[in-house]
Amino acid sequence: MGNREDLLDGAKRCLREKGYDRTSVRDIATAAGVSMAAIGYHYGSREALLSQALFALLDEWGDGLGRALAPGADDDAARGFARMWEGLVEQFREHPDLWLASFELFMQAQRQPELREHLAGGVEQGWRGMAAILESVPEDAVSDRSARTLGMVQTALMTGVMVQSLSAAPGRAPTAAEVLDGLRALTKIVDPG
Numbered sequence: 044m045g046n047r048e049d050l051l052d053g054a055k056r057c058l059r060e061k062g063y064d065r066t067s068v069r070d071i072a073t074a075a076g077v078s079m080a081a082i083g084y085h086y087g088s089r090e091a092l093l094s095q096a097l098f099a100l101l102d103e104w105g106d107g108l109g110r111a112l113a114p115g116a117d118d119d120a121a122r123g124f125a126r127m128w129e130g131l132v133e134q135f136r137e138h139p140d141l142w143l144a145s146f147e148l149f150m151q152a153q154r155q156p157e158l159r160e161h162l163a164g165g166v167e168q169g170w171r172g173m174a175a176i177l178e179s180v181p182e183d184a185v186s187d188r189s190a191r192t193l194g195m196v197q198t199a200l201m202t203g204v205m206v207q208s209l210s211a212a213p214g215r216a217p218t219a220a221e222v223l224d225g226l227r228a229l230t231k232i233v234d235p236g
Contacts, residue, residue, distance in 0.1 A: 046075070046077045046081045046085060047085045047086075049075040049076060049077055050071060050072075050075045050077060050081060050082060050085055050086065050092060051092070051095065051096055051099065052074075052075065053071050053072070053073075053074030053075030053076075053077075054066070054071050054074075054075075054092050054093055054095075054096035055096045055099065055100050056074050057070045057071055057074050057093075057096075058093065058096055058097055058100060058140075058144050059100070059140045059141070059144065060140070062143060062144065062147055063093055063097065063144065063147040063148070063150075063151060064147065066089075066093060067089075068082055068089050071089070071092065071093075090151075090155065090158075094148075094151070094155075094158050094161075097144055097145075097147075097148050098148075098161070098165070100141065100144060101141070101144070101145055101148070101165070104138070104141050105169070105172070108130075108134060109172055109176065111130050111134070112126075112127045112130045112131065112176055113176055113179075114126060114127070114176070114179060120179075123177075123179070124177065124223075125219065125223055127176065127177075128219040128222050128223055129219040131201055131204070131205075131219070132204070132208070132216070132217065132218060132219045132222070135204070135205050135208040135209065135216065136208070136216065139209055142205050142208075142209060143209065146205075146206070146209075148162060149162070166198070167190065169194070169198055170190045170191065170194030170195045170198055171185050171190040171194055172194070173193070173194040173197040173198050173201075174189045174190050174193045174194035174197070175194075177193055177194075177197060178193070200222075200226075204217050204222055
């Protein structure tokens with residue numbers, strides 16, 4: 044690998060170990076085995092490198108997550124949805140560093156307009172991906188309406204449960220069964236018939 048790729052790889056490792064705010068230029072350079080000046084030369088700034096590294100991490104992880112959450116061939120819609128939540132809760136537990144990194148990205152985007160624009164596109168792509176999983180269709184077959192309703196609501200639920208999982212006392216994080224019971228209760232409120 045060249046210095047540029049080494050820096051990106053080093054930044055990814057630092058993000059997973061230290062997070063966005065606690066990663067310094069020195070940390071990245073040390074992890075990459077290059078000089079600190081190389082960051083400015085190749086990426087312009089620490090923030091630009093960390094943002095690119097974070098999006099790369101999330102893209103890599105998101106592809107695997109999408110495959111892991113897809114319903115099984117013999118699943119009906121309800122079983123596929125339950126399997127999705129089981130997979131999500133497991134991901135929250137197994138990869139808290141990536142979920143924390145995604146949360147840090149949201150926070151950073153509030154202060155960086157160019158990052159916010161890039162993030163907004165990623166969020167909309169995530170909505171489409173979630174709707175595709177839930178509808179068992181390819182992403183290009185998902186309507187804009189479905190992405191902005193079904194995909195958005197599933198993403199909002201997922202994000203909320205993720206924050207609660209990361210914030211919970213050990214052994215007290217929400218379970219998939221509790222999420223599904225809560226959704227059933229909400230369904231009765233939304234559609235009492």
